[in-house]
Amino acid sequence: MGRAVLIPLLIIAGAAAVASRTGAAVRVVRTLDQRGGLFAPRGARLYARVAPRLLRGLYRRVADDLVGRVGSGSAPTIIDLGSGPGQLAIELARRLPGARVIGVDPAAPMRDAAARAATLAGVATATFVHGEAGAIPLPDASADLLVSTLSMHHWPDPAAALREIARVLRPGGEALLYDARFVTYSDRELRRFTKGAGLDNRTIVREVLPWGRVRPWALVTMR
Ligand SMILES: C[S@@+](CC[C@H](N)C(=O)[O-])C[C@H]1O[C@@H](n2cnc3c(N)ncnc32)[C@H](O)[C@@H]1O
Numbered sequence: 644m645g646r647a648v649l650i651p652l653l654i655i656a657g658a659a660a661v662a663s664r665t666g667a668a669v670r671v672v673r674t675l676d677q678r679g680g681l682f683a684p685r686g687a688r689l690y691a692r693v694a695p696r697l698l699r700g701l702y703r704r705v706a707d708d709l710v711g712r713v714g715s716g717s718a719p720t721i722i723d724l725g726s727g728p729g730q731l732a733i734e735l736a737r738r739l740p741g742a743r744v745i746g747v748d749p750a751a752p753m754r755d756a757a758a759r760a761a762t763l764a765g766v767a768t769a770t771f772v773h774g775e776a777g778a779i780p781l782p783d784a785s786a787d788l789l790v791s792t793l794s795m796h797h798w799p800d801p802a803a804a805l806r807e808i809a810r811v812l813r814p815g816g817e818a819l820l821y822d823a824r825f826v827t828y829s830d831r832e833l834r835r836f837t838k839g840a841g842l843d844n845r846t847i848v849r850e851v852l853p854w855g856r857v858r859p860w861a862l863v864t865m866r
Pocket of ligand 1: 725726731776777791793794797
């Protein structure tokens with residue numbers, strides 16, 4: 644077989660192998676993001692500029708979903724884990740004036756962009772603090788809801804993150820973790836993480852969302 648045929652075949656086989664194993668896809672995307680400097684000042688500034696336009700539809704749908712769950716007149720405490728440049732947290736704070744929205748993110752340039760955007764939007768009830776999924780800087784049972792968009796595939800230890808999420812949620816609270824479908828862990832992987840985290844009492848469900856023609860988003864719910 645000539646090289647002209649072999650090389651494309653190898654590339655297709657490699658891509659198929661990666662796509663069929665979520666864990667591998669997660670590692671590839673995480674490495675690309677880190678090497679590409681997504682969390683460094685320039686990368687974060689660029690993401691903060693493009694995300695509001697490119698991902699506006701996602702933020703709106705997620706906000707609709709959350710407001711539908713808590714009720715527009717309620718005053719919940721909501722954590723946005725891996726809040727990045729803050730668009731979702733700001734949208735939630737706008738739609739739920741009684742809510743307290745806390746964005747948690749390890750990247751200072753992302754938090755700075757989020758704080759600037761909140762000031763520009765005149766939103767004072769969304770704040771942004773340093774932390775990460777494996778060490779959420781909030782007390783036990785302090786949040787009614789935890790949301791996350793496009794961040795779970797960055798978490799180095801998903802089991803530790805789920806344990807932290809369970810710790811900060813009040814009884815009856817739930818976590819809604821939205822991510823691109825191809826980097827969302829499989830049911831089997833999620834069950835392994837919850838078991839590893841000692842969360843056998845929790846229900847974890849993965850679903851592909853019926854949003855858009857190619858259905859690019861998935862949601863992991865933990866109750
Ligand atoms: C692709 S951005 C998504 C940001 C935002 N949620 C959005 O939807 O636009 C991924 C975010 O996850 C954050 N992140 C990376 N590692 C993390 C970790 N271990 N725990 C929590 N967040 C993390 C990054 O700093 C970044 O802001």
